[in-house]
Amino acid sequence: MPPRRRAHAKAFGRRGPILVLVGLALAAGGCTYPTFGASHGADVQGQEIGKLYSGMFMAGLVVAAIVWGLIAWSVFRYRRKKHDNSIPRQFQEHIPLEITYTILPLVIVIIIFAFTVITENEVDAVSKRPAQTVDVTGYQWGWIFSYQNANGLTLRTQGAVRSFPAAKGYTADVYPQLVLPEGRPTKIVLRSADVVHEFYVHAFNFGRFAQPGVTNVFEFTPVQTGVFPAQCSEYCGLYHSEMLFSVRVVAYPRYESWLRYQEHHLNQIPKHYPLTQR
Ligand SMILES: [Cu+2]
Known part of the structure; x- marks a missing residue:
């Protein structure tokens, strides 16, 4: 090897691992x-x-x-x-x-x-006593979020796809929104009414199938208020791309008042009401 090239190789040999370590330290030590x-x-x-x-x-x-x-x-x-x-x-x-x-x-x-x-x-892990339980049902093409309140009432929010003509009869004309309290565990009970969908929330790094005949149970404990976009991430038919929803995280007192408000403004259905989406 010519002396100059050997010197270069030596210099890189010394600096290479240091550069990698500096990069890792920056990554790990930064905020x-x-x-x-x-x-x-x-x-x-x-x-x-x-x-x-x-x-x-x-x-x-x-x-x-x-x-x-x-x-x-x-x-x-x-x-x-x-x-x-x-x-x-x-x-x-x-x-x-x-x-x-x-x-x-x-x-x-x-x-x-x-x-x-x-x-x-x-x-x-799912806590024994979550602050709230929300039943989530995916269907072609939309999401239903049902909240059980302290009085045993099921409060149902539903939004359907905007461009789907048959959706006109639904209760909401915007994409549905899942509302969660900040700092408290909320149990999600996920089901599908027809085909396989996937409940995906990027901000939570979380996706799980909504499968017909299968109930998936999991929990979210939000640490940050805000509105986070979410969607179905398993191709499920013609209007799959319209199966959007959002997750809105609010402070717990606001969540409680929101839930009380919903009692008077949402579909109230008894606990045993069979979910018929279509
Ligand atoms: Cu889909």
Whole structure:
């Protein structure tokens, strides 16, 4: 190797790992961390998923940097030169190296698996006494949100797609909105009235199927007030793209007064009322 190139290679060899470490330290030590397209999480569960996703992505980037770096290094360092047909030194059966590249990925996978199980258990946990239970039903094409209040009444909000002509008879002419109290756990009981839909809220890093014949139960504990866009994310027919909704998180006292107000302004249906959406 010519001396100048060797010096360059040496300089990169010294700086490369430092640059990676500085990048990671910036990412970890800053007030925020890169989400790589996910959300930081507007609820407790979404924050956990966001951290797991970001951690896995960064671990993947480190592995990719090492793999791509080594590939690029061997491609450029040992490229075929003009008038030089010699083959570089060949290595095989390097047992310590083979053990290392078998054990190391295994350790990485075990660590990722452990963090995934811990996070999933946290995200899937449902408290015994949630502040509120909301029945969510997906149907072609819209969402129904039913709240059970302290008096045993079911308050139903419903919105249908705007461009769907048959939707004219529905109670709302806007996309439906799920209202949640901030800082309290709300249990969601998710069902489908017809085909497979998916209840997806980007700000919560959360999506779950609404499957016919299956009831999915989960919980949200919002940590941030605001209105968050949400949608069906499983293709379910002609107006799938219109199956939009939003999640509105309000402070708990406001939520309580909102719920009281709804008693007088929403469809009130007894608990045993069979849901007929169409
Ligand atoms: Cu859909």
